[in-house]
Amino acid sequence: MLKYIADKEHYTEVLSLCEGVKHDLWIATADLKDLYVAKGRGVEPFLAVLDRLLHRGVEVRLLHAKEPGERFREDFDRYPGLWSRLERRLCPRVHFKMMIFDCTMAYIGSANLTGAGMGMKSADGRNFEAGILTDDPSLVDAAADHVESVWQGRHCAGCRHKNICGDRLDDNLKR
Numbered sequence: 001m002l003k004y005i006a007d008k009e010h011y012t013e014v015l016s017l018c019e020g021v022k023h024d025l026w027i028a029t030a031d032l033k034d035l036y037v038a039k040g041r042g043v044e045p046f047l048a049v050l051d052r053l054l055h056r057g058v059e060v061r062l063l064h065a066k067e068p069g070e071r072f073r074e075d076f077d078r079y080p081g082l083w084s085r086l087e088r089r090l091c092p093r094v095h096f097k098m099m100i101f102d103c104t105m106a107y108i109g110s111a112n113l114t115g116a117g118m119g120m121k122s123a124d125g126r127n128f129e130a131g132i133l134t135d136d137p138s139l140v141d142a143a144a145d146h147v148e149s150v151w152q153g154r155h156c157a158g159c160r161h162k163n164i165c166g167d168r169l170d171d172n173l174k175r
Contacts, residue, residue, distance in 0.1 A: 026100040031112040032068035045075040054085040065094040
């Protein structure tokens with residue numbers, strides 16, 4: 001399967017896959033802001049979805065380029081399970097946006113993990129975004145390998161951004 005994803009489909013087609021993840025969910029994004037999803041007749045922070053996954057034993061990795069916005073941090077603080085179970089790394093060079101679902105499906109595209117990028121915003125309030133959703137093993141493997149290379153800090157030794165990196169991945173790996 002190879003499907004073009006545009007605009008609202010980031011919410012309906014991509015984020016909807018998260019609840020069904022059984023083992024691993026990897027998220028890579030440049031920007032993090034408050035993101036809400038439908039819950040019954042109301043809404044809840046996407047972080048609540050991640051918290052449920054973690055409680056079910058799913059490994060959730062979050063790789064991002066900068067510290068999230070204040071409202072995201074406030075929501076984060078409401079889910080203590082995230083503090084100890086969510087695997088999080090920061091790399092200021094990350095600009096790609098990917099989600100890897102159980103290493104069998106991947107989203108590769110332009111949407112950050114924000115309300116305007118992937119969220120429930122109205123058609124006149126959301127970003128114009130595009131990407132692909134695929135279960136093609138060669139594409140899923142290539143995307144996962146790319147995320148993993150940054151996650152493991154393979155690029156840190158020669159990186160010219162060390163002076164602005166607040167979470168040196170190669171330092172974390174030595175601890």
